[in-house]
Amino acid sequence: MSSTPATMSEPRRAREGMAAAMRAVFEKSGFAYVEPPLLQPAEVFLDRSGEDIRRRLYVFSDPGGRELCLRPDLTIPTCRLYLEGGSAGEARLCYSGPVFRFEPSASSKSAEFVQTGAEFFGGADAEAADAEMLALTADAVRAGGLGDFDIEMGDLALFDALVDALDIPAGWRSRLKRHFWRPAYFKELVTRLTTNGATVGGDAQAGLLAALGALDEASAKRVIADVLDLAGIAPVGGRSIAEIAERFLERAADANTAPLSRETADLIGAFLSLSLAPKDAAKAIRDLTEAAGISIGRELAALERRFELIEKKGVDLSRARFQTGFGRTLEYYTGFVFELRAAGKGPEGAVAGGGRYDGLLQSLGASARIPAVGCAITLERLAGATGEVR
Known part of the structure; x- marks a missing residue:
């Protein structure tokens, strides 16, 4: 009987060791450790996160009537800590702790997850910061015990550039961008605009x-x-x-506006269907857009430079994929997005993800737009991918 508690605690000790090893990767790279509060204003998530999180929040009112929630992730709470510090300059922060999201198909125990991650605020060189964050995430995942993984990437800024170049009403451009992160509704929207x-x-x-x-x-x-x-x-x-x-x-x-042309709708559909090796991505996108009389050269140059910097950081992109439609899950992403998945497992094997969110800090109260990029690793998923028992 005396050995049972020790046996039961072994998986937990293993997971704590994984989290500590990943945190050490970030701290060694100059990221200061922070601990954001568990309780957060519910509105900051309701207004800025995707509908998936909206439906999974633990929301309640405190005795004073304020609507609060248990933090469903650590990116927004870390952003709030950064802003509370009163600085709009460059900062690197990391964290590790529980987050809470309702899982209707799972047991109540799985509503609590441990998230380890990092956020880089104020980096003036966006592509360099993106490359640094992806490389650090890969290093942290390896430190956590997973050495074999695939990388999925996207860039929401490419779609924004495409839409800006289309000959369509300005209001439609805004709506296509605003609803890009909601794939089902976006498809319905394009159909509606095409048919009035x-x-x-x-x-x-x-x-x-x-x-x-x-x-x-x-x-x-x-x-x-x-x-x-x-x-x-x-x-x-x-x-x-x-x-x-x-x-x-x-x-x-x-109902009172000329419909979206079939050629434009087909171009949007073709653009979002691209799935390529990183080395082929820029050329394929350039060929598609230039054939339609559209140039998004600045964004494609940034894409190519980002890939070069990622490889210089030692990340092997031979098994990576770039999808123009990838990353449509969280509303606050604005540019480069990525996901690390256990090798051969596809989306179900996702253990880490992140991306650029240059507009989020201003929406939280910053006086101006502040560039930012971050990552988050879900400890339970990583433990499952490495064979650890939850």
Whole structure:
């Protein structure tokens, strides 16, 4: 009986050793260790993270009525610590600790995970900072015990550049960018813009959309709020009434605008379907866009330079893939994104990920845009990939 506690604690000790080894990689590279609070304002995640996290937050109100949540990741809490320090300069911070996300298909124990990671704020050379972060993540994963992994990469800035170059209404550019991170809705949006909404909603909503289109924005939002209230319909999925109203207004505007051309829709689809070896990525994208009369040379040059710097950091890209549509899960990503996966396991084998989020800090209160890139490693996934028992 006396040996049971020691036997049961062995996996935990192993995982703690993995976390310490990964943290040491970051600290050796000049990242200062921080411990963000477990409790966070719920709104900072509801407003800036993807719908996947919205549905999985542990949200509650404190005695004073403030809506709080257990932190679902450590990137935003670390950003808040950085801003609370009052500096807008360059900083490297790392962390390791529990995060909490509801898993409807798993046991209650799996709602708590350990996340180890790092954030690099204020780096003036974006491609160099991206390369440094990917290389550090690879080093940390190896230190945690996984030496054989695949790398998946993407760059959301390429899609933004493509959309900016398209001959379409400015409002459509904004919406395509804004909803890029939501693949299912994005596909529906492109279909609607191509058909003026004829295939989405049909005649059932035509009268409502026509009526809304005749109103100014404030009046239309009041009408939608009243209709929802009279019907007893509550917002779902973390969406507010204002956001629902905005969707209706967008659809009303679509009905009165010339449709997106089939050629443009096909170009967007072809662009997002590219999956290539890094060495082939820039040429394939350049060939596709230039054939459509579009140039995104600056972004492609940055892509090529980033790959060169990553390889100079010692990262083997021979088993890496670059996908133009990869990274559409968190709303705050703005550029380079990556994921490390146990070899041959595909998306289910993901143990670490990260990317660039240059707009997040300003949305959290910074007076100006601050470049930032980070990574996070999920300890339980890494332990599973290395054969450790959870």
